[in-house]
Amino acid sequence: MEQTTVRQPPPADEDDVLPELGSPAWLHHVDTFAATSFWSVARRLPAIVREALSLAWQANKRDTSAAIGLNIFAGVATTFGLLATSTVLTELFAAGPTPDRIKAAVPALVAAAVAVSMRGGLTIAAGWAQARITPQINYAVELRLFGATTAVGLAAFDDPGFAEEMDRAKERGMTEAASIVNSSVDLFTGLVRVAATAAAIAVIEPILLPCLIVAAIPSAITAVRMARREYLAMIAYISRRRRMWLLGSIMANRHTAAEVRSYQMRDFLLGEYSRVMQIQTGAEMRLIRAQTGTRTLGAAFGGFASLALYAVLGWLLVDGAIPLAAAATALLALQAAQMGLNTAVYATNQLYEDALYYGDFRDFVDRARERAPEPGGRPVSGFEEIRLDRVSLHYPDTDAPAVDEVSLTLRKGQVIALVGENGSGKSSLAKLLSGLYQPTGGRISWDGADIGELDPDSRAAQVAVITQDWWKFPFTAHQNIAVGRRERGDGPSVTDAAGAALAHEMIEKLPKGYATLLNRQFKDGHDLSGGEWQRLVAARGFYRDAPLLICDEPSSALDARAEHAMFQQLRRRPDRTVVLITHRLANVRHADQIYVLHHGRIVQHGTHDDLVGAGGLYQELFHLQASGYLA
Numbered sequence: 001m002e003q004t005t006v007r008q009p010p011p012a013d014e015d016d017v018l019p020e021l022g023s024p025a026w027l028h029h030v031d032t033f034a035a036t037s038f039w040s041v042a043r044r045l046p047a048i049v050r051e052a053l054s055l056a057w058q059a060n061k062r063d064t065s066a067a068i069g070l071n072i073f074a075g076v077a078t079t080f081g082l083l084a085t086s087t088v089l090t091e092l093f094a095a096g097p098t099p100d101r102i103k104a105a106v107p108a109l110v111a112a113a114v115a116v117s118m119r120g121g122l123t124i125a126a127g128w129a130q131a132r133i134t135p136q137i138n139y140a141v142e143l144r145l146f147g148a149t150t151a152v153g154l155a156a157f158d159d160p161g162f163a164e165e166m167d168r169a170k171e172r173g174m175t176e177a178a179s180i181v182n183s184s185v186d187l188f189t190g191l192v193r194v195a196a197t198a199a200a201i202a203v204i205e206p207i208l209l210p211c212l213i214v215a216a217i218p219s220a221i222t223a224v225r226m227a228r229r230e231y232l233a234m235i236a237y238i239s240r241r242r243r244m245w246l247l248g249s250i251m252a253n254r255h256t257a258a259e260v261r262s263y264q265m266r267d268f269l270l271g272e273y274s275r276v277m278q279i280q281t282g283a284e285m286r287l288i289r290a291q292t293g294t295r296t297l298g299a300a301f302g303g304f305a306s307l308a309l310y311a312v313l314g315w316l317l318v319d320g321a322i323p324l325a326a327a328a329t330a331l332l333a334l335q336a337a338q339m340g341l342n343t344a345v346y347a348t349n350q351l352y353e354d355a356l357y358y359g360d361f362r363d364f365v366d367r368a369r370e371r372a373p374e375p376g377g378r379p380v381s382g383f384e385e386i387r388l389d390r391v392s393l394h395y396p397d398t399d400a401p402a403v404d405e406v407s408l409t410l411r412k413g414q415v416i417a418l419v420g421e422n423g424s425g426k427s428s429l430a431k432l433l434s435g436l437y438q439p440t441g442g443r444i445s446w447d448g449a450d451i452g453e454l455d456p457d458s459r460a461a462q463v464a465v466i467t468q469d470w471w472k473f474p475f476t477a478h479q480n481i482a483v484g485r486r487e488r489g490d491g492p493s494v495t496d497a498a499g500a501a502l503a504h505e506m507i508e509k510l511p512k513g514y515a516t517l518l519n520r521q522f523k524d525g526h527d528l529s530g531g532e533w534q535r536l537v538a539a540r541g542f543y544r545d546a547p548l549l550i551c552d553e554p555s556s557a558l559d560a561r562a563e564h565a566m567f568q569q570l571r572r573r574p575d576r577t578v579v580l581i582t583h584r585l586a587n588v589r590h591a592d593q594i595y596v597l598h599h600g601r602i603v604q605h606g607t608h609d610d611l612v613g614a615g616g617l618y619q620e621l622f623h624l625q626a627s628g629y630l631a
C-alpha cells in the first residue's frame with residue numbers, strides 16, 4: 001500500500017485564527033447568546049413551545065392533539081397508580097393478621113396494576129402520535145427552505161453572508177423544526193409526570209414539594225450552560241467545517257480528479273486540510289474538556305441536593321410526622337418525579353439549543369423572502385423595444401461598477417453583439433438584460449414601461465439564456481432540453497431544438513438516445529464532452545423559444561462546423577431579438593449593432609464595417625484576431 005507522504009503544515013497554535021475564517025457578518029447574535037442566563041432561557045421557553053405547537057398543528061392536527069391528550073391521561077394514570085400504591089402499603093403495614101391485611105390490600109393492588117398498565121399503554125400511544133409528526137414536519141420545512149432558496153434573486157448569492165446563512169439553515173436549522181416539536185412534547189411529558197407525582201406527594205406530604213424543586217435546580221443550570229457553550233462552539237466550527245468540506249469535495253470528486261493530478265495539488269490540498277483540521281480538533285477538545293467540567297460540577301451539586309432531600313424525608317419519618325407507608329410511597333413518588341424532571345430538564349436543554357438553530361432556519365427563510373422579487377405587476381408578452389438608460393451595476397464589496405452608465409436600445413428582431421476584453425462587463429450587462437440582476441443605477445424599460453412595473457415571472461418567461469457557465473444537470477438528455485420550457489405547449493419540439501443546435505444526431509447515438517441519463521454517478525449514466533454539452537445547452541435555449549435570446553459565449557467549446565451552424569441559427573428568426581456575446585469577432589460581422597465595452601462603459605458602437613473603418617479598440621481586436629488566420 002502506498003504511504004501517505006504529505007508535507008506536514010506548521011503546527012497550529014492553540015489560539016491560531018486563520019485569516020480566512022474571521023467572524024462573518026451572520027454571527028450577529030453570538031454575543032446575545034453568550035450572555036444568556038438561565039432565567040432568560042426559561043423566559044424564552046413559552047415562545048419556543050408556542051412556535052413548536054403551531055408547527056406541529058400545521059403539520060397534523062390529529063397527531064398533535066393525540067400526543068398532548070394521551071400524555072395528560074398518562075399523567076392522571078400515574079397519580080392514581082401512586083395513590084393506589086400508597087393505599088396498598090397502608091393496608092399492608094396496618095395492624096392485624098397477615099391474610100386479612102393482604103385481603104384488604106387486594107382492591108388497591110388491582111387498581112395500582114390497572115393504573116400502571118394504562119399509563120404504559122397511553123405512553124406508547126402518545127409516542128406513536130409524536131413519532132408520526134416528525135416526517136410530516138420535515139417534509140413541510142424542506143419544501144419551505146428550497147422554496148425560499150430558489151425564489152431569491154441571483155444577487156443574493158453575491159452577498160458573502162448569504163451562502164453561510166443558507167448552509168446553517170440547510171445543514172442544521174431545517175432538521176431542528178421536528179426536533180423542537182419533539183423536545184416540546186418531551187418537556188410536556190416530563191412536566192406532566194412531575195405534576196402527576198407532585199399531586200400524589202401533595203396528598204402524602206406537602207413539605208416535600210419545595211425540596212423536590214430545590215433538588216432539580218443544579219441539573220437544570222448544568223443543562224443550560226452546556227447547551228449554550230455547545231452552540232457558541234458550533235458557530236465557530238461552521239466556517240472551518242465549510243472550508244474542510246470544500247477541500248474534501250475537491251479531493252474526492254471525479255470532476256476535479258484530473259486537474260488535481262495534472263497540477264500535483266495533492267500535498268497542497270492535504271496540507272491545507274490538516275491545517276484546518278488541527279485547529280478544529282483543538283477547539284473540539286477544549287469544548288469536551290469544558291463540558292466535562294460543567295457536567296462534573298452539576299452532578300456533584302445534584303448529588304448533594306438529592307442527599308438533602310432524603311435527609312428531610314428521614315427526619316420526617318424519625319420525627320413521626322409521616323407514617324412508614326406514606327414515606328415509602330413518597331420515595332417511589334420522588335423517584336418518579338425525578339425521572340420526570342430529568343426528562344423535562346433534558347428536553348429544556350434540547351429545546352433551548354434546537355430553538356437557536358431553528359431560529360437560524362426561520363431567519364433565513366424570512367430574509368430570503370425579502371430578497372425574492374415581489375410578485376404581481378403588469379404581465380408581459382413579447383416586446384417591440386427594450387431601452388437601457390444610463391444603466392449601472394455595482395456588485396457589493398467592489399470598487400468599480402461592472403456596468404457603468406450604459407445606454408442602448410434593443411429592437412424586436414435585431415441581433416445585437418456585445419464585445420470587449422475580459423472583465424469589460426459583457427456578462428454583467430447581459431444579466432441586467434435578462435433580469436437576473438437589478439440595476440443599481442439608471443433605468444431599464446420594456447416598451448416604455450419601467451421593469452419595476454412588470455410582473456417578474458412573465459418578464460422572465462420572455463428571455464432565454466444560453467450561458468457560458470452551464471451546469472451539467474443530472475437529468476436525461478430529453479429533460480436537459482425540455483426543462484427550459486415547462487409551461488407552454490407551443491414552440492419547437494425537443495428534437496427540433498436539438499436539431500437546430502446540431503445536438504440531435506449526437507443524442508440519438510447515446511446508449512438510450514434521449515432517455516440517456518447524463519450523469520456518471522448514477523447507474524447507466526453517461527457523460528458528454530464539453531462541446532456536446534454546449535450543444536445541449538444551446539438546444540435548451542432554442543427550445544425555450546423566447547422573444548429575447550441571450551447567448552453568452554455560446555460557441556466557446558464548439559468545433560468549426562457546429563459553430564457555423566449555431567450562428568446561422570441565431571439569425572434565422574425575424575421575431576426574435578438576439579444578444580450575442582463572443583470573443584470571436586468574425587461571428588459578429590452580421591450583427592445589426594455591435595457595442596464595444598471597456599471597463600463597464602460603451603466606448604464604441606455601430607456595424608462591423610463602421611467600427612473597422614473608425615479605428616479604435618474594435619479595429620485593434622479584430623485585426624489581432626484576423627492576423628492570426630492570415631499568417
Ligand SMILES: Nc1ncnc2c1ncn2[C@@H]1O[C@H](COP(=O)(O)OP(=O)(O)OP(=O)(O)O)[C@@H](O)[C@H]1O
Pocket residue numbers: 158395396398402420421422423424425426427428429
Ligand atoms: N458576482 C460578481 N461579484 C462581484 N464582481 C463580479 C461578479 N461578476 C463579475 N464581477 C466583476 O465584474 C467585472 C465584469 O465582469 P463580467 O463577467 O461582466 O465581464 P465579461 O466582460 O463578461 O468578461 P469575460 O469576457 O471574461 O467573460 C469583472 O471585474 C468581474 O470581476
